[in-house]
Amino acid sequence: MANGEGSEPLLDVRDLTTRFFTEEGQVNAVESVDFTVHDGEVFGVVGESGSGKSVTALSLIDLVEPPGEIVAGEVWYRDADLASEMADSHPEAVDGDAVDLQRVPPEVRRSLRGSSMSMIFQDPMSSFNPSITVGEQIAEAVEVQRRASATPRSTRSRTQGFGLGSMLASTIVPTRDYVGDESHDRAIELLGQVGIPDPEARAEEYPHQYSGGMLQRAMVAQALAGEPDLLIADEPTTALDVTIEAQILNLLADLQEELGMAIVLITHDLGVIARTCDRLGVMYAGEIVEHGSLDDVFDSPVHPYTEGLLGSIPDLDDPAPRLDPIEGNVPSLLAEEMDDRCYFADRCPKAMDECLDKPPTFAVDGDGVAEGANAAEADATGADTAGSNRPGDAPRGDATTHTAKCYLADHAFDEARALPEGYFDESAEGETDR
Amino acid sequence: MSERLDGDEAEGEGARPVGSNEPLVTVDGLEKHYYENDSLLDRLLGRDPTAVRAVDGVNFTVERGETLGLVGESGCGKSTTGETLLGLREATAGTVRFDGEPVGELSGDAEKAFRRRAGIVFQDPFSSLDPRQTVGEIIREPIDVHGIDTREERNERVAELLERVGLSAAQRERYPHEFSGGQRQRVGIARALALDPEFIVLDEPVSALDVSVQAQILNLLGDLQAEFDLTYLFIAHDLSVVRHISDRVAVMYLGEIAEIGPVEAIFERPSHPYTEALLESVPRANTAERDRDVEALAGDVPSPRDPPAGCRFHTRCPHAREACREEDPKRFDAGTDHEAACFRAVDDHAYWESAPLDPPEERVQATESDLEEQGERAADGPSA
Numbered sequence: 001m002a003n004g005e006g007s008e009p010l011l012d013v014r015d016l017t018t019r020f021f022t023e024e025g026q027v028n029a030v031e032s033v034d035f036t037v038h039d040g041e042v043f044g045v046v047g048e049s050g051s052g053k054s055v056t057a058l059s060l061i062d063l064v065e066p067p068g069e070i071v072a073g074e075v076w077y078r079d080a081d082l083a084s085e086m087a088d089s090h091p092e093a094v095d096g097d098a099v100d101l102q103r104v105p106p107e108v109r110r111s112l113r114g115s116s117m118s119m120i121f122q123d124p125m126s127s128f129n130p131s132i133t134v135g136e137q138i139a140e141a142v143e144v145q146r147r148a149s150a151t152p153r154s155t156r157s158r159t160q161g162f163g164l165g166s167m168l169a170s171t172i173v174p175t176r177d178y179v180g181d182e183s184h185d186r187a188i189e190l191l192g193q194v195g196i197p198d199p200e201a202r203a204e205e206y207p208h209q210y211s212g213g214m215l216q217r218a219m220v221a222q223a224l225a226g227e228p229d230l231l232i233a234d235e236p237t238t239a240l241d242v243t244i245e246a247q248i249l250n251l252l253a254d255l256q257e258e259l260g261m262a263i264v265l266i267t268h269d270l271g272v273i274a275r276t277c278d279r280l281g282v283m284y285a286g287e288i289v290e291h292g293s294l295d296d297v298f299d300s301p302v303h304p305y306t307e308g309l310l311g312s313i314p315d316l317d318d319p320a321p322r323l324d325p326i327e328g329n330v331p332s333l334l335a336e337e338m339d340d341r342c343y344f345a346d347r348c349p350k351a352m353d354e355c356l357d358k359p360p361t362f363a364v365d366g367d368g369v370a371e372g373a374n375a376a377e378a379d380a381t382g383a384d385t386a387g388s389n390r391p392g393d394a395p396r397g398d399a400t401t402h403t404a405k406c407y408l409a410d411h412a413f414d415e416a417r418a419l420p421e422g423y424f425d426e427s428a429e430g431e432t433d434r
Numbered sequence: 435m436s437e438r439l440d441g442d443e444a445e446g447e448g449a450r451p452v453g454s455n456e457p458l459v460t461v462d463g464l465e466k467h468y469y470e471n472d473s474l475l476d477r478l479l480g481r482d483p484t485a486v487r488a489v490d491g492v493n494f495t496v497e498r499g500e501t502l503g504l505v506g507e508s509g510c511g512k513s514t515t516g517e518t519l520l521g522l523r524e525a526t527a528g529t530v531r532f533d534g535e536p537v538g539e540l541s542g543d544a545e546k547a548f549r550r551r552a553g554i555v556f557q558d559p560f561s562s563l564d565p566r567q568t569v570g571e572i573i574r575e576p577i578d579v580h581g582i583d584t585r586e587e588r589n590e591r592v593a594e595l596l597e598r599v600g601l602s603a604a605q606r607e608r609y610p611h612e613f614s615g616g617q618r619q620r621v622g623i624a625r626a627l628a629l630d631p632e633f634i635v636l637d638e639p640v641s642a643l644d645v646s647v648q649a650q651i652l653n654l655l656g657d658l659q660a661e662f663d664l665t666y667l668f669i670a671h672d673l674s675v676v677r678h679i680s681d682r683v684a685v686m687y688l689g690e691i692a693e694i695g696p697v698e699a700i701f702e703r704p705s706h707p708y709t710e711a712l713l714e715s716v717p718r719a720n721t722a723e724r725d726r727d728v729e730a731l732a733g734d735v736p737s738p739r740d741p742p743a744g745c746r747f748h749t750r751c752p753h754a755r756e757a758c759r760e761e762d763p764k765r766f767d768a769g770t771d772h773e774a775a776c777f778r779a780v781d782d783h784a785y786w787e788s789a790p791l792d793p794p795e796e797r798v799q800a801t802e803s804d805l806e807e808q809g810e811r812a813a814d815g816p817s818a
Contacts, residue, residue, distance in 0.1 A: 048644035211734040241507035241671065246715035246730035268644065271717030274724065298721045312649035313719050314678035316701070322656070323678070325649030329614040 008078050008097065009036035010262050011060070011230060016073035018052075018059045019335075026335040029055040029068070031286040034361075037230065042256065042263045044273040044294075046309075047283030050330050053266045056283070057234045060264065061117050062101070062109045075101040079116060079229075082108070114145050114226035122235035124215035128207040134218050135203025139179045139187035141225035146183060190221040195251055213244035217251065224255070231256075234266045249275055270313060274298065282306050285331050285343035292364070292402030302364050302404040304348045342406070346424035352417040354407055362409035364402040456534060457495035458633055458665050459519065464492045464528035466511070466518045470739075487738050488514040490689035491528070493765075496633070501659065501666040503680030503697070505673060505712075507735060511689040512669045513557075516635040519667070520552055521545075532633070550580060553626035557638035559618035563610040569596070569621045570606030576628045595624040600654060616647030620654070627658065633665045640675060652679060673716050677701050682771070685709045688746040689738055691765070695772030705774035707751045732794040745776070748791070753778060756788035 018030040030052045037043045047053045058064050060075060076098040083097050086104055093103035101109050121127045128137060170178065184203075191199035194217040207215055216236065223231055233252065237245040253276065256263055265276055273280055273294070280297055281288040282305065290303040301307045308326035328347040331338070342348070345355040403409070465487070472483040489511040496502045504512045517523045519530050521537045530537040532548060540548050556562035563572055573592045577583070583591070593603035599620040610618055619639060626634050636655065640648040652675065658664060670676050676683055677697060684694040685708065693706040704710045711731040717723060733750045736742055742749050748758035757777060765773040766780050777785035 048646060213734055241735075242673070242715045243507065243711055243731040244734065245717070246728050247732075249717070250728060250730050269717065270645070270719035271723065274719050274721065275717040275726075275728075276724075294724065295721050298719070308646055310719065312645045314649075314652070314674040316674040316677055316713070316716055316718060319674075319678050323649035323653055325653060326646035327650070329616060329647065330644060 009038050009076075010078050011037040011264075012074075012076035012078075012098065013060065014074045014076070016056065016059055016070070016075065018055050018064055018068060018070050020068045022067050024334060027333045028286050028335050028338060029333055030059060033073070033281075033283075033286075033288050035281050035288060035291060037262050037264055039229075039262055040256070040260045041278045042265055042276050044277030044280035045264065045266045045283055045288075046268065046270060046273050046280055048268060048309075048330050050333065051283040052286040052333070053268075053283050054234050057119065057232045057264065057266050061113060061119055061232060062106070063119070070102065073102060077101050077112070077116070077230075079112075082112075111148060114141065114228065115149065116226075116228055117230040117232060118223040118226060118228040119232040119234065120216075120219045120223045120236050122238050124212060124219050124239065125207065127219055128215065130207050133204055133206055134210065134215075135184065135187050135191070135205075136179065138190055138203075138218065138222045138225060139183040141222045142183040142186045142190070143179045145226035146180075186225075187221070190224055191218065193224070194218070194221045194255070195247075196221075211244075212240055213247060216240060216244075216248055220248075220251065220255070224259070227259070228261060230262045230264065232264045232266070235268070236265070237272060238267065238269070245272075252276065270298075270309060282309070285338070286333055287343065287405060289344065289406065290402075290404040296364070296402035300364075300402075302402075302409045303344075303406045304350050304408070305344045306404075308347075308349075345419070350408060350413045351419045351423070352407065352414060353419060354417065355419070359405050359407050361403050361405050362407075364404055364409045458498045458533060459496040459667070460529075460531040461492055461494050461515075461519060462529050462531070464515065464518060464530060465490055465526040466514050466523060467526045484739055487689050487741060489518060490738075490741070492686075492689070492691055494684050494691060494694055496665055496667055497682075498632075498665055499659075499663060500681040501668050501679055503676035503683040504667060504669045504686060505671065505676045505683060506686035507671060507712075509735060509738065510686040511738070512671075512686050513637050515686070516554070516637050516667060516669050520554055520635055521548075522554070546580065550629045551631050552633045552635070553629065553631040554635040554637060555619070555622050555626045555639045558642055559615050559622055560610075560642070562622055563618055565610055568607050568609055569601075569613070569624075572610070572621060573606075573624045573628055576625060580629060582629075591628070592624075595627055598627070598658075599624045600650070614647075615643050616650060619643060619647075619651055623651075623654065623658070627662070630662070631664070633667070635667045635669065637669045638671070639668075641670060641672060648675070655679065673701075673712060685712070688735060688741050690746060690775065692747065692776070693768070693772075693774040694765070695769065695774075699769055699772045703769065703772075705768035705772065705779045706747075706776045707753050707778070708747050709774075711750075711752075750794050752794055754791045754794070755785055756791065757783070757785040759791070 013033060013035050016030055016033045017028075020027040020029055033052075033056055035043065045053045045056060055064065055068070059070050062070075064070055076095065078098045080097045082099050083094050086099055086108070087094050090104055093100045101112070128134065166178070188199045188203050191203055196202050196214060196217055202210075202214075210218065216239075236252070237248050240248060249272065252263065255261070263276075265272070267273060277294055279293050280291070282290040282297065282303065284305050290297055290301065290306045297306060298310065301310060305326070308324070311324035312326060314320075314323060326347050331343055331346070340358055342351070342355040342359050345351040348355065466489040467485040467487050469483040469485055471481045476483065492511075492515055494502070504515060506512045514523065518525050519537070521530075521540070525538060532552060535544065535548070537548060563569070567575070570589075570592050573595055574588050577588045577591060582588070592606060596603050596606060601617060601620055601624070605613075610621065613621065619642075623639070639655070640651050643651060655666070656679065659666060666679075668676065668679055680697045682695065683697050683700040685692045685700065685706065687708050692708045693700060693704065700709060701713065704713060714729055715731065718726070731750050736746070736749055743762075744760050745751070745754070745758040745763050748754040751758065763775045763777050765775050766777075768774040768779040777783045
């Protein structure tokens with residue numbers, strides 16, 4: 001890349017599409033999602049249940065299991081070492097320091113898990129093995145990373161040097177255990193780092209002896225075992241009480257400052273987004289419908305869905321007498337039930353006839369459509385995209401641009417072209433709920 | 435619709451006392467303890483049963499036509515309070531009076547009449563509807579049980595209820611799995627309305643729903659309250675939802691009410707440090723949130739098996755002093771209709787003279803080293 005490393009995104013996701021081929025039919029869980037994550041920033045993905053935000057996270061780290069499949073898209077990850085390793089065997093997947101993880105073999109993707117990207121999940125209780133102590137489980141993660149980093153990537157595997165014989169021997173001779181003392185010590189250190197009091201004693205305990213908040217801390221410790229550059233947090237505080245949520249969010253912010261990781265934070269809670277994120281994408285029906293900096297999206301939203309979401313939350317400090325909800329329900333993502341239109345049009349208060357054609361992604365600029373959009377930021381992005389030589393340079397979620405998949409980003413709402421009320425009631429029989 | 439409901443009322447067990455100043459529900463010293471190690475074997479072995487003090491002495495009233503919000507973290511006993519108050523669980527101690535009548539002593543016709551006047555909507559719209567009944571049957575069931583009207587009139591009533599909660603009467607033959615979460619919660623609300631109650635316990639009615647759908651249901655609940663003169667006990671953990679819907683709010687912590695008062699007083703001028711901490715912790719959905727320095731409450735909620743002595747919140751309280759360890763604060767006046775179970779509400783209390791405890795982080799270090807012993811340690815004295 002011509003640009004300096006600093007301006008290159010750590011992660012550049014382009015046109016990512018993940019589908020599930022179920023008995024009921026094809027489910028378009030994630031559709032042409034683009035976004036970038038830069039070093040040390042927090043990128044938020046917000047949406048309602050079924051909007052595809054968790055599948056997006058799983059797709060990044062290649063954990064989508066059948067019947068799901070990543071059918072298209074590129075996930076460019078910046079890693080100079082990996083790029084030089086891959087340059088000979090997979091030249092098409094390398095662009096400067098960045099590597100397209102979708103075009104390298106699965107073993108290479110797997111080798112990045114834990115050491116480059118790791119993930120924390122929503123429900124800490126079901127993410128730990130109940131029959132192994134928490135310390136042992138974290139030590140195991142440390143051990144995997146230690147063994148993996150000691151050997152060249154091509155031959156890396158999680159059980160490196162620990163075959164069936166060693167496993168059988170370990171049942172008799174304790175010194176032949178997979179996990180070494182060093183890893184145990186490191187596990188205790190990690191537990192201390194995430195704020196678990198008396199980590200040495202707590203490491204010997206089982207998951208059921210932990211409270212939900214403590215277990216979520218332990219899961220963060222486990223995710224940090226490989227010192228990742230990118231942490232994917234999927235609803236990390238949703239299962240927690242509000243006082244514990246505040247602790248975990250503070251912990252993530254502290255760790256991020258200390259370790260300089262980038263975080264992709266997935267949540268349905270706009271408050272959590274506002275607390276933690278630099279930039280965000282709003283997902284609806286598998287697409288990122290609006291994307292921009294926190295200020296852009298929260299203070300000058302363009303997409304009626306974003307506006308609707310923001311209007312649906314009761315304000316704690318300044319309650320309104322009545323909420324302004326989005327009518328209707330989250331749509332089904334079954335391909336056969338999805339028309340080729342703006343997926344939000346049937347719930348949208350500002351649907352126009354052109355919304356029956358799928359809107360492209362528009363850059364929201366300062367020409368009066370979205371008041372307050374930052375023109376200076378848009379310019380900076382222009383320069384950024386110009387330096388890129390990757391395919392497909394349509395307006396996309398690069399750097400700090402504010403974009404929306406909505407015609408309202410291009411021109412204002414025109415009453416004369418509005419769809420008549422109840423337009424979708426006849427065409428969609430199953431959506432009679434208002 | 436309202437005409438029909440009035441008709442029902444006239445046929446009911448008696449006219450509602452109109453214009454009475456008595457609270458509709460009075461809860462006095464309500465306790466609900468669950469016992470562990472209480473099997474026959476445990477008794478033969480001479481083990482003492484352990485009490486889990488889910489609700490431990492709760493007093494409050496619900497005035498006619500108001501919404502009382504009951505808010506707290508998981509495990510604080512708010513749902514148990516709601517269920518015990520309706521007599522769905524047997525109270526360990528204390529009384530609940532509904533319109534002057536003690537609920538625990540009702541039987542026969544009086545109990546049946548009470549069941550018509552008080553209903554409940556549950557949290558989980560997926561497990562609270564029978565998957566093998568159509569929604570029409572689900573909504574009609576309470577009317578059937580109480581034997582009200584003829585079959586045709588009941589069916590007509592079901593259609594009205596469906597329309598009123600924003601579904602269509604044509605959907606009555608469908609099964610719950612054919613509906614989305616928000617629509618199912620509408621069915622649950624229609625079922626609770628079927629008997630034309632005066633009082634409804636709403637147990638986390640929106641916490642399983644997406645925000646856009648949650649807002650629809652909150653608006654619907656508000657409309658129904660105005661239309662049918664309903665009194666709500668609204669149980670929730672989400673403070674912004676509680677602020678939105680409530681007239682008065684009670685904050686629960688470990689089976690007790692920490693603070694109770696009018697909604698503005700609780701949210702604008704909280705008197706209990708726990709209420710303050712809750713409000714501090716909620717992430718606000720606005721751009722100023724990023725720069726707000728959040729002082730998170732230290733530690734976890736202690737176990738209700740062996741709650742801390744003195745003030746139950748003293749193990750996590752940033753303002754705790756010696757006095758808080760020794761004495762359980764009563765509810766003190768903190769303004770008009772506003773009470774807080776904290777010595778700090780009293781200007782000349784001995785609390786102000788007693789020695790401050792270590793900061794909660796250090797206290798937590800000492801008490802949390804073993805979760806099992808946490809309660810005991812806290813009771814003995816939190817600092818190691």
